[in-house]
Amino acid sequence: MKLLDEDRLLPTEERPRRLARALYEQVRDLPIISPHGHTDPRWYAEDAAFPDPAQLIVTPDHYVFRMLVSQGISMTDLGVPRADGGPVETDGRKIWKLFAQNYHLFRGTPSRLWLDHSFQEVFGIDRRLNAETADWYYDHIADCLSKPEYRPRALFKRFNIEAIATTEAATDDLRWHKMIRDSGWDGRVVTAYRPDNVVDPEMAGFAENIMLMGEQTGFDTATWGGYLDAHRARRAFFKEYGATSSDHGHASARTENLPQDEAAALFQKALRGACTPAEADAFRGQMLTEMARMSIEDGLVLQIHPGSRRNHSGEVMAKFGRDKGFDIPGRTDYVTALKPMLDAVGMRPDLTVILFTLDETSYSRELAPLAGAYPSLRIGPAWWFYDSPEGMRRYREAVTETAGFYNTVGFNDDTRAFCSIPARHDVARRVDCAYLANLVASGSLAEDEAGELAHDLAYGLAKSAYRL
Amino acid sequence: MKLLDEDRLLPTEERPRRLARALYEQVRDLPIISPHGHTDPRWYAEDAAFPDPAQLIVTPDHYVFRMLVSQGISMTDLGVPRADGGPVETDGRKIWKLFAQNYHLFRGTPSRLWLDHSFQEVFGIDRRLNAETADWYYDHIADCLSKPEYRPRALFKRFNIEAIATTEAATDDLRWHKMIRDSGWDGRVVTAYRPDNVVDPEMAGFAENIMLMGEQTGFDTATWGGYLDAHRARRAFFKEYGATSSDHGHASARTENLPQDEAAALFQKALRGACTPAEADAFRGQMLTEMARMSIEDGLVLQIHPGSRRNHSGEVMAKFGRDKGFDIPGRTDYVTALKPMLDAVGMRPDLTVILFTLDETSYSRELAPLAGAYPSLRIGPAWWFYDSPEGMRRYREAVTETAGFYNTVGFNDDTRAFCSIPARHDVARRVDCAYLANLVASGSLAEDEAGELAHDLAYGLAKSAYRL
Amino acid sequence: MKLLDEDRLLPTEERPRRLARALYEQVRDLPIISPHGHTDPRWYAEDAAFPDPAQLIVTPDHYVFRMLVSQGISMTDLGVPRADGGPVETDGRKIWKLFAQNYHLFRGTPSRLWLDHSFQEVFGIDRRLNAETADWYYDHIADCLSKPEYRPRALFKRFNIEAIATTEAATDDLRWHKMIRDSGWDGRVVTAYRPDNVVDPEMAGFAENIMLMGEQTGFDTATWGGYLDAHRARRAFFKEYGATSSDHGHASARTENLPQDEAAALFQKALRGACTPAEADAFRGQMLTEMARMSIEDGLVLQIHPGSRRNHSGEVMAKFGRDKGFDIPGRTDYVTALKPMLDAVGMRPDLTVILFTLDETSYSRELAPLAGAYPSLRIGPAWWFYDSPEGMRRYREAVTETAGFYNTVGFNDDTRAFCSIPARHDVARRVDCAYLANLVASGSLAEDEAGELAHDLAYGLAKSAYRL
Known part of the structure; x- marks a missing residue:
């Protein structure tokens, strides 16, 4: 696919x-x-090397995390750093799963086009991101990021x-x-x-x-x-x-x-x-x-x-x-x-x-x-x-x-x-x-x-x- | 048709x-x-029961009567009640005819889509509203409105x-x-x-x-x-x-x-x-x-x-x-x-x-x-x-x-x-x-x-x- | 063509x-x-009779000359009269050439549609205006303008x-x-x-x-x-x-x-x-x-x-x-x-x-x-x-x-x-x-x-x- x-x-x-x-x-x-x-x-x-998939794709990109926030997900759960340096989620896999579970929110947006393009063209992925594929995605991208060509x-x-x-x-x-x-x-x-x-x-x-x-x-x-x-x-x-x-x-x-x-x-x-x-x-x-x-x-x-x-x-x-x-x-x-x-x-x-x-x-x-x-x-x-x-x-x-x-x-x-x-x-x-x-x-x-x-x-x- | x-x-x-x-x-x-x-x-x-066709469809709907007014038809002729309670047209059939004669004004508007949808789907009508069909329309809708299923x-x-x-x-x-x-x-x-x-x-x-x-x-x-x-x-x-x-x-x-x-x-x-x-x-x-x-x-x-x-x-x-x-x-x-x-x-x-x-x-x-x-x-x-x-x-x-x-x-x-x-x-x-x-x-x-x-x-x- | x-x-x-x-x-x-x-x-x-092609088509039409000006061509070179009556280009052929060389600027604009329509339907022209055809165009239109039917x-x-x-x-x-x-x-x-x-x-x-x-x-x-x-x-x-x-x-x-x-x-x-x-x-x-x-x-x-x-x-x-x-x-x-x-x-x-x-x-x-x-x-x-x-x-x-x-x-x-x-x-x-x-x-x-x-x-x- x-x-x-x-x-x-x-x-x-x-x-x-x-x-x-x-x-x-x-x-x-x-x-x-x-x-x-x-x-x-x-x-x-x-x-x-770029850090983990969430740090590359979710946490630093306000196009991505604001859409999740707009539907009630908190910025701290997405690992967005707090101004006071207080604790936020640091587990990349947890952040990634939250993102994956809510990937339907991006339907019809350019973010979806850009993300799917990155997934397919940069990381060679052939399945859609969702709750089921979240872990597979995370492992696959993390693996890529560890390689020199990334x-x-x-x-x-x-x-x-x-x-x-x-x-x-x-x-x-x-x-x-x-x-x-x-x-x-x-x-x-x-x-x-x-x-x-x-x-x-x-x-x-x-x-x-x-x-x-x-x-x-x-x-x-x-x-x-x-x-x-x-x-x-x-x-x-x-x-x-x-x-x-x-x-x-x-x-x-x-x-x-x-x-x-x-x-x-x-x-x-x-x-x-x-x-x-x-x-x-x-x-x-x-x-x-x-x-x-x-x-x-x-x-x-x-x-x-x-x-x-x-x-x-x-x-x-x-x-x-x-x-x-x-x-x-x-x-x-x-x-x-x-x-x-x-x-x-x-x-x-x-x-x-x-x-x-x-x-x-x-x-x-x-x-x-x-x-x-x-x-x-x-x-x-x-x-x-x-x-x-x-x-x-x-x-x-x-x-x-x-x-x-x-x-x-x-x-x-x-x-x-x-x-x-x-x-x-x-x-x-x-x-x-x-x-x-x-x-x-x-x-x-x-x-x-x-x-x-x-x-x-x-x-x-x-x-x-x-x-x- | x-x-x-x-x-x-x-x-x-x-x-x-x-x-x-x-x-x-x-x-x-x-x-x-x-x-x-x-x-x-x-x-x-x-x-x-709803009152007559004009009282149901023309007089209370400002989407409909304002378009007629915009082309010079007076509100009183359309039966729109006056603030001072003064006389306005009350003959539903006359109001309906005025509406029907000017039905072309609604070409290209959503009112036309809604009206035709009501005519066909609610009242089972199969001919276009115009000056010629005005009376037929009026009688047909009035007849429907007298029935319990309306x-x-x-x-x-x-x-x-x-x-x-x-x-x-x-x-x-x-x-x-x-x-x-x-x-x-x-x-x-x-x-x-x-x-x-x-x-x-x-x-x-x-x-x-x-x-x-x-x-x-x-x-x-x-x-x-x-x-x-x-x-x-x-x-x-x-x-x-x-x-x-x-x-x-x-x-x-x-x-x-x-x-x-x-x-x-x-x-x-x-x-x-x-x-x-x-x-x-x-x-x-x-x-x-x-x-x-x-x-x-x-x-x-x-x-x-x-x-x-x-x-x-x-x-x-x-x-x-x-x-x-x-x-x-x-x-x-x-x-x-x-x-x-x-x-x-x-x-x-x-x-x-x-x-x-x-x-x-x-x-x-x-x-x-x-x-x-x-x-x-x-x-x-x-x-x-x-x-x-x-x-x-x-x-x-x-x-x-x-x-x-x-x-x-x-x-x-x-x-x-x-x-x-x-x-x-x-x-x-x-x-x-x-x-x-x-x-x-x-x-x-x-x-x-x-x-x-x-x-x-x-x-x-x-x-x-x-x-x- | x-x-x-x-x-x-x-x-x-x-x-x-x-x-x-x-x-x-x-x-x-x-x-x-x-x-x-x-x-x-x-x-x-x-x-x-209308004067020369540039005086008919370029110099008086602000739709045309403003586009040329927007790309750095001076109004004086296009023959636009100065308020102080000072010298501007008067050689219609030179103005026309400048226009022709820059005709690509009008791609996608209605001016292009209007101009091509005039060229084809009014002057019977069958080739595109550009630097190469500029002189031919000028001569052809000037010739037309000298005739009573123009x-x-x-x-x-x-x-x-x-x-x-x-x-x-x-x-x-x-x-x-x-x-x-x-x-x-x-x-x-x-x-x-x-x-x-x-x-x-x-x-x-x-x-x-x-x-x-x-x-x-x-x-x-x-x-x-x-x-x-x-x-x-x-x-x-x-x-x-x-x-x-x-x-x-x-x-x-x-x-x-x-x-x-x-x-x-x-x-x-x-x-x-x-x-x-x-x-x-x-x-x-x-x-x-x-x-x-x-x-x-x-x-x-x-x-x-x-x-x-x-x-x-x-x-x-x-x-x-x-x-x-x-x-x-x-x-x-x-x-x-x-x-x-x-x-x-x-x-x-x-x-x-x-x-x-x-x-x-x-x-x-x-x-x-x-x-x-x-x-x-x-x-x-x-x-x-x-x-x-x-x-x-x-x-x-x-x-x-x-x-x-x-x-x-x-x-x-x-x-x-x-x-x-x-x-x-x-x-x-x-x-x-x-x-x-x-x-x-x-x-x-x-x-x-x-x-x-x-x-x-x-x-x-x-x-x-x-x-x-």
């Missing part, structure tokens, strides 16, 4: 399916460009990853990236510059982080000018480790373009911890425009990921901390929010700003009209909750007619779950080929054009947009 | 249609669970209703429910606790209703504590008549979790009629959290139905009163609005809160992420304007990938139109089977899983979510 | 395609009713246009419409009353325009009463030139229904240039209600087109002026915004107000419920960024179930691009026939009803809604 249908996610009608299959055959084995993600660089640096670098090669970006805080020492480089291994793992902890006055440790940036760079970060220079220096340092992009996860897409003396005064207030929430928001907005200006100088691609109301549950945040599946999207405005930055630098063809969204209503109403006009703007792929077959289909249908294909940037997996990387890219390639095949079948696109586009969407656009 | 296509609403492609038909065959005859609706308990209590209880059995909930105000004496119980009839008709008239300071009669609650329960409802106790007592009274849920139709989803002394002070202000609109809104929000706490105590399922701007037309409200098809949806936020309640009780697995929406943009952006994380939350079905084939399809496509199937609760018909109940459940079963069949056909779900899900969506989930 | 697939945009499945093709065959050759657009009446008046009036007849509306400012002298009428030509070109420049206090020249209106009409437009009378007179003047509608492109759908003395005071403030932004907005809102009242008097259909944030790029506005592809949609509320006008006149069956939107979320949430209840309201077609196959499909799917077909008004091309008119109507007819065919195939509509509807959507509804 196969866990996966060979033609999954392709159109179900005969002619479009045939067209889609032909397109997919051309792109299924292309190398993976993964320009935005959250895998741990330490994996590639140390190349140690070490991170071996999987990296087997997954055919041409380049992968991790994401590090602006003050990170990039030690794992250094270790990778020093090791002489030829896998291309690059970093990305994520300065949230030094541009958001409301983040714990803001002032301390900025002082650290001063020490790291030799600039006087107690001054606005020195602070900006320190950013420049850190960006250059990140570029040494392959960075081609910066990444900004603010709650909104707000930008500002204040006179420099006002920006400097706001910075001083932020350093003193004296900003009102509105001023903190203005400062974050100002920094997006400053980052865009630096991008014109140094060529880093600017990624803006707004819209998540982080750590929505006060109880979960207090007990388990950040990134526990309780980041909930909200309405996000781009048109008013981005205007200050766009008026400053939006018409520059030498700048690339990639916009992501968790508010699908913005695709056709805001993002496609903006990216279909401003030369600096591109639209990021269907992301996070929309990294899914329907999410991707709606994305293409909403975006293409106004912005075309060439104002999009290919696929990002954005994942912490290493084994899901090939699965996620495979889903994206299938869904894009299905979309293109339907355009051909309905007489809206020629077959030769669809072939070119399939290649661009699977590989070329990510590579060129991210300058990888 | 058949009014209904045997395979209506199933996929049109051959293989998915075959799959969908097989799924549908398994669920088409399952009993109906109708856990949320507005049929009149008096019907089941008295079991009197009395409410007989239809209840014929419709294969296992359980139906009506909705009563908190201060209702539940006389009809008592009469049903006393009659010894075995049809399961339960009530639901709808306290809008005692939790909304802006409702006419708010203070009087609260005094009445005091009389009904023996608690001193002039105090905050006595008021809450009176709610507890009324909820217990409703539970005696089968209630398993409460129902809350506020304009927004706002919740609050004020300190009890502040809540008590706000209650006093509300009782005095001294609340500002903002304070009234805060009080309603506080009461949702109080109701959630009581739900943990007594097990009632909490239903939140926000988003309708009720009685939008001042003119219609003045001339004809409430519920005349002029309740218009608006944008509705859940993420910020529900946070106070969720911080208080959202992680409780022994609480069930069912969220409905009239703002489809919230499905994938807010409701699915929330219900896909919080154990207390479930997503209600596509509702009201979205109780329709496309509405249901969009619902499944937007919700499933993030929240799965098991954070949804099956179908609610929410109707005042008795004869439309089997039609509405049939539409939901068909659309869900079509959705599942398409997942199978595209390799995203196994056939055995689809079979289990079809049963759960048609029957099991409504029963378990509503504890019926 | 054909540029166009004979069955483009029809369903790809065999049975629905056959049904759709049969419907389309019935409507493909119906005359074009174009009740809302921006073609230049001077064309029909003077009937001069003059505006000849194309008007060839396009089978039964009636077309242009749009003129309230103070326009309608000289070209007069010239058309005086010429005795029988083509039906009517105007539409667009009073933005005399109802928006924030428009440059507001007071001067109102003084001009006074001169044109003989009313004392320095008074509120005289100003309203001047509107009445101008509307009557526009009606002499065939106008059946007025058109209002405010940023929001806000309406007001102020007491007349307050409105008069606000008008005085507006005339003095003393309105705050909030007061200016209130004045615009008041004028929508005044226009609706005048519509009841004189029968003009009122069109409301809100939602565009005009001239979003400060840089583009400064260098190139208005209407350069940088009008970006934003969220638009109708439910609260329209209530004052609807409370005043919304229940009038002798008033027709057509609502357009650039915010698709309003289709099912607001516009369909409103138009499905108020007799005065109709929903305009999928418009601007949604004048596209997917946009039209989403429109029908979102609107029909609540508002039916008869609260919609057929198709508007809204275009400045003359040669795209038949293409746009053809796309709309195909997409509507596809939608109807899918309803028939899924058992939701009878074939005879679909046939009637296909005719109504392609021709009848536009004619009756716009009283043409």
Whole structure:
């Protein structure tokens, strides 16, 4: 028995399916460009064996455990570490069984597609996960993980990853990236510059982080000018480790373009911890425009990921901390929010700003009209909750007619779950080929054009947009 | 001639249609669970014959008459009662003819599906309604209604209703429910606790209703504590008549979790009629959290139905009163609005809160992420304007990938139109089977899983979510 | 080689395609009713040859040049005139080549469909546009344009246009419409009353325009009463030139229904240039209600087109002026915004107000419920960024179930691009026939009803809604 249908996610009608299959055959084995993600660089640096199946697949992946939690299973029973270091389940087999017994909850979700893909393609499994097969699964995967061919670098090669970006805080020492480089291994793992902890006055440790940036760079970060220079220096340092992009996860897409003396005064207030929430928001907005200006100088691609109301549950945040599946999207405005930055630098063809969204209503109403006009703007792929077959289909249908294909940037997996990387890219390639095949079948696109586009969407656009 | 296509609403492609038909065959005859609706308990209590066809099908159903009104037909010509008791059309045949002449207006709407289903399946009609057949229709339906097998209880059995909930105000004496119980009839008709008239300071009669609650329960409802106790007592009274849920139709989803002394002070202000609109809104929000706490105590399922701007037309409200098809949806936020309640009780697995929406943009952006994380939350079905084939399809496509199937609760018909109940459940079963069949056909779900899900969506989930 | 697939945009499945093709065959050759657009009446008046291919197809069409600009091509290289009259590219062949080299950018967009339709059906071209064919294309089209059968009036007849509306400012002298009428030509070109420049206090020249209106009409437009009378007179003047509608492109759908003395005071403030932004907005809102009242008097259909944030790029506005592809949609509320006008006149069956939107979320949430209840309201077609196959499909799917077909008004091309008119109507007819065919195939509509509807959507509804 196969866990996966060979033609999954392709159109179900005969002619479009045939067209889609032909397109997919051309792109299924292309190398993976993964320009935005959250895998741990330490994996590639140390190349140690992954721990047990539950620690690999269940406990660290908030896509997986939040669904179990949503049906009343406790995080402690799933081994999710507590903020206070208190006891949680550590028996991998027990966690795995709980997961297996509830595997039906994932029916119809992309997690199910990714998991089954990992099970079949990475671990060679041919039976469905459930209460009965839980132990067999656990033993089988544990056995695999003990073998050298399941070490991170071996999987990296087997997954055919041409380049992968991790994401590090602006003050990170990039030690794992250094270790990778020093090791002489030829896998291309690059970093990305994520300065949230030094541009958001409301983040714990803001002032301390900025002082650290001063020490790291030799600039006087107690001054606005020195602070900006320190950013420049850190960006250059990140570029040494392959960075081609910066990444900004603010709650909104707000930008500002204040006179420099006002920006400097706001910075001083932020350093003193004296900003009102509105001023903190203005400062974050100002920094997006400053980052865009630096991008014109140094060529880093600017990624803006707004819209998540982080750590929505006060109880979960207090007990388990950040990134526990309780980041909930909200309405996000781009048109008013981005205007200050766009008026400053939006018409520059030498700048690339990639916009992501968790508010699908913005695709056709805001993002496609903006990216279909401003030369600096591109639209990021269907992301996070929309990294899914329907999410991707709606994305293409909403975006293409106004912005075309060439104002999009290919696929990002954005994942912490290493084994899901090939699965996620495979889903994206299938869904894009299905979309293109339907355009051909309905007489809206020629077959030769669809072939070119399939290649661009699977590989070329990510590579060129991210300058990888 | 058949009014209904045997395979209506199933996929049109051959293989998915075959799959969908097989799924549908398994669920088409399952009993109906109708856990949320507005049929009149008096019907089941008295079991009197329904009045004439127009009084049964046109005049009381705002889905039907608002469409006629939207094309310039006056409410008085349709027999809709005036608020001032002034004259309106009373000749059922004249009203019916007006309806029949304009039956083309319903093309493409779910009302058309429901009406044709009633005509064919309930009344055995085999010709299309139009100006020519109007009289024949009127005579035929009137003739049926005079027969015992068209009395409410007989239809209840014929419709294969296992359980139906009506909705009563908190201060209702539940006389009809008592009469049903006393009659010894075995049809399961339960009530639901709808306290809008005692939790909304802006409702006419708010203070009087609260005094009445005091009389009904023996608690001193002039105090905050006595008021809450009176709610507890009324909820217990409703539970005696089968209630398993409460129902809350506020304009927004706002919740609050004020300190009890502040809540008590706000209650006093509300009782005095001294609340500002903002304070009234805060009080309603506080009461949702109080109701959630009581739900943990007594097990009632909490239903939140926000988003309708009720009685939008001042003119219609003045001339004809409430519920005349002029309740218009608006944008509705859940993420910020529900946070106070969720911080208080959202992680409780022994609480069930069912969220409905009239703002489809919230499905994938807010409701699915929330219900896909919080154990207390479930997503209600596509509702009201979205109780329709496309509405249901969009619902499944937007919700499933993030929240799965098991954070949804099956179908609610929410109707005042008795004869439309089997039609509405049939539409939901068909659309869900079509959705599942398409997942199978595209390799995203196994056939055995689809079979289990079809049963759960048609029957099991409504029963378990509503504890019926 | 054909540029166009004979069955483009029809369903790809065999049975629905056959049904759709049969419907389309019935409507493909119906005359074009174009009740809302921006073609230049001077064309029909003077009937001069169109200039070179770039001046006809690239430079004046912001749908076309904004896509090129979005990928880094400069407006000056595309010959877009500068606001300061400075030098831009004037060599049509060079502009055309730049367009041809980048023609792949339009893949998947409606512009591509319209352009290929013009190339094949208007100019008889049988090869694809690209860098290699650029010169051939240029020469071929230039050659056509020199022939009498490519003059505006000849194309008007060839396009089978039964009636077309242009749009003129309230103070326009309608000289070209007069010239058309005086010429005795029988083509039906009517105007539409667009009073933005005399109802928006924030428009440059507001007071001067109102003084001009006074001169044109003989009313004392320095008074509120005289100003309203001047509107009445101008509307009557526009009606002499065939106008059946007025058109209002405010940023929001806000309406007001102020007491007349307050409105008069606000008008005085507006005339003095003393309105705050909030007061200016209130004045615009008041004028929508005044226009609706005048519509009841004189029968003009009122069109409301809100939602565009005009001239979003400060840089583009400064260098190139208005209407350069940088009008970006934003969220638009109708439910609260329209209530004052609807409370005043919304229940009038002798008033027709057509609502357009650039915010698709309003289709099912607001516009369909409103138009499905108020007799005065109709929903305009999928418009601007949604004048596209997917946009039209989403429109029908979102609107029909609540508002039916008869609260919609057929198709508007809204275009400045003359040669795209038949293409746009053809796309709309195909997409509507596809939608109807899918309803028939899924058992939701009878074939005879679909046939009637296909005719109504392609021709009848536009004619009756716009009283043409």
